[in-house]
Amino acid sequence: DHRADIYSLGCTFYKLLTGQAPFKQQSQIATILAHREETPPRLSDLIPEIPDTLEELFQSMMKKDPVDRIQTMAEIVEILDRFLGQQNVTSLNESAETHLSESQELMILCRNTILTPPIEVMSTDASTQVQMPQQIVTPKRGLLLLTLALLFSLGTWGVWMYLPHTSETVALSEDLPGVIPVTDPSPEQAKTEREAAVWLLNHECEIVIDGRYEPVTQVQELPEGDFFIREIKFYPQTVTREVMAPLQGLAKLEILHLEDSHVMDDALEPLKGKLSLKTLDLHETGLTNAGLSHISSLVNLTHLSLQKNREITDEGLKALANLKKLSSINLDRLNITDEGITFIKHNPRLDWLNIKDTQITDKSIPLLIKLNRMKNLYLEGSKITDQGIQEIRKAYTGRDPIKY
Template sequence: MEKCISESLLVQYLVNELDEEVGDLVRDHLNQCSLCQTKAETLSDDIELKEWHECHQRQQGKDDLQTYPFSEDRLDRLFNSTVSSIQQSKPFSPQSPASHNQKNNSSINQSNSASFNRKLHQDTLRVIGSYHLIKKIGQGGMGVVYQAIHAHLKKQVVLKLLLNNDWENSNQSLRFYREMELVGQLDHPNIVKATDAGETDDTCFLVMEYLEGHDLKKILKTERSLSITAACSILRQAANGFQYIHNNNLIHRDIKPSNLFLTTEGKIKILDLGLAGLSHSETSFSDLTDSNCIMGSAYYMAPEQAMSVKTIDQRSDIYSLGCTFYQLLTGRLPFKRNTPVETIIAHREDIAPRLSDYLSDVPETLEELFQSMIQKDPNDRIQTMAEVVKKVDDFMEQEQDSLLHEASDTSLTHSQELIRLCQNTDLSPPVEALSQYSSTLFQPTHRFWNKKNILLLIMGIALLNAGLFYFIRFDQIPPPVSNIPKISPEEAQNQRAAALWALEHECELTLLLANGVKVQVNNTSEGLPKDDFQIITLKLYHNQPLDENALSLLKNIKSLNELRLDDCVLGDNALAPIKGLTSLTVLDIHHTKLTDKGLSHISELKNLKTLSIKLNPDLTDTGLQVLNQLPRLEDVDLARLNITDKGITFIQNNSNLTKLNISETNVSDASVPYLIALEELESLRIKKTAISEKGIEQIRNAFKDHDPVRLD
């Protein structure tokens, strides 16, 4: 099934009208085609939920279940996302969890082994060490997540790769290394387990256990809201896992439904420690972030977290978990306004909603717990996750009879199965809080909302109008200036047109507003400011062909400082429109099938400082002569190019070079004298070059205070 699936066929698939053979073909296609996946999700919203709602309305008027157009089997097909997950949770095994456990015999093992072998040979997207990447299942700010199989163990895993375009970003790679270390050290039933980590072909990877089930965001999309039983079970498990994290001097900082995963066994697993930070008592934390960072999700962010990530503590996570708990019970966000700025202000200023506003019979104990988790001032909040666990345990014990009655009252929806799942889950023992977090009777040293902090917050939240999910860094951009030259209406129109094109092609943009504030927008035009702006950086993440026409809108974007087109396919004239962008200082065009002719268009980029053209085998010594016309280069990556010493003659005219990567090239000892002359050189990667041991020793001896040579 090479062509995309028709809408009518998708509809038949979604309502289970196809025979098994055709259904399998459609399912296989959906696992590989992102366009059809998106179409299926849209149709699912429009068809499945509306039809179910109509059925539910009819049931309320009649007791006869025959009024349903769906049988119970078909209802299970429509609402199996939490437990069974036909498309995602069990793509390789033909057995359900129950039947697999009941029939653990040699014939099934042989069948599973054959299935794995077939996947290894037919569906492998890429091989990383012993891991065959089978399916891309997600992408975040730092990495791409794949479903994978260990070739020898025949075991499913989840493998996270650091994004190629972020490899040269030292802070990103340091954070990724830290996530490897953190996940590897943490061992708790409610935290996803790491099984392996490493680096191969300049690519960092982290291997984690494969989980069957869905994250809470997907579950809420189907269920809308959860029962008290399910929500309390989830809250209890998550809080216990977070207390373990806090005991290890870590703050998660990005708690939200998509980072909490419910397995088919009813276990909650905490995901994504990529933004986790050491508590402010740990001085090493400052190496990877600073007070000019804002991390998290606006819908769930504690007021103090918008001020600074360096001064927050475990109570910010408690606030975010409280917001998540509210959404689980009501299906609503506690603070949702028209813009991210208004949302953050609402967290700070507006009165928190009550569960009873939408749940008339919610027990007062739960209302009190929720309110204690989302107090504006962290000193007024419940102080530890351990206390949240205790309060939930006490509530579940006291209300056991009513919660059992809740399960019996639930109708045919998937919620009944979810309630039973959560009721039968084995809960891990409560984690005690360490002594420094053990008391709720914190003595406030000062009120948080003084005038100075309020002013700082107002300045900080102005950065959030690019979108509701963000990670903003200021240290990569010059400090805001007070007087930004006003742009003409024509230039403003050009900037907006280029931004819209970029976002349609799944780009990430950094924009400069008239007041000097810089904001990020990712993948969607909804985050574009209404006021005029200038594009500062443009990063195109996904592999796609680009020619001169595609990039023509960049021709007049004189404000562009950073352009990343790595992994795209660049035609010979694709870069022609950027000839006049003299403000460009960073250009990443590695792995783009670039030719000598294509590279020639960068000759006028006189202010270029960072250039990556690695992994372009068609580039030659002749093509690289254009680098002689770029006198301000500081960081150049030429790894795995078919070049010799003639290809790096530009280093003779670039005394400012601090980083140079010529790994896996034919550069030899003839270039050693010129490499030694680079007095500012901090890093020289020369793995698998023609430079001899003697040449390497000469380079090392020339730099008395440090060793720039990197052989990894």
């Protein structure tokens, strides 16, 4: 199915604009499962200023069901070419320097061909003989050439739009036109990252650094070259502000696991303003309202687990009012009522919500049914009635988000 190629191109699209691979996990198996089961990330989570045109195109390319995806490469070419033209970036078929004499013909050709036509088996007894349909190679090469050229133009546009225009970046762009600058840690930052890594590994933690899937568990496993810490997992322990202090200087920390540790009220203070952080797991950490207050400035968080922290109340959840990019949140077994989850009205991207064993009632149904991206809603043990559950199901035409 040629639409699998469109999905793959969507992954390239994401990598080109964000510098990260979508669905990246610690192992290849976990990554494959994430591709199959998880909701695609949003470009706007990493690039808040991303134009809606590019966000919509990316989401269309990444649909799980091929039927729901954008159907042909020609459509992608047209959208990208039109977008670049609107951004005052010379579109492919207008550029004097990159002009392809056959670009218009390729556009027409793209509309009348599929990317990867099926192989037709010859009607002979030789089962290994195959016959390729005619006129496959030229259309495919032309199509890929045109699409890749547009993606390259988009990538250079994205770098110019969203990377800081420092004198160093400008100089690099002048020396190597069209080359996307690669950001390495400065000597000072590299020192900070390494010192933090050593500290964490000596305090019952494991870390994941950029460019590696497998976690680092011992100091001697650290590479000789410079690196950024992307992910930290604390083994069960008492976590204090002192233990967490080195995290304050980390430039690209994205994922932090503190589950099953005892997190003191001041422990999360070093995370204040940590805009790189996307995932924070705090389930069963003994966290209180005072401790939770420190996460209010983590405005780029997309995944948050507070499960089994019974001292967190409605008052504590007020800290989530500023977190408007959440796509999943676990509130299972918190001491909260309808008043506590009013923050979800600021989270239109929510597609995973657990409010099991809480005091949430039918009063929250109007908020819940406005979450039009919701795919997994866990209500078991809450105070929502059977009638309320049916009302929620009725609101989500074509799918049932309620899970058990």
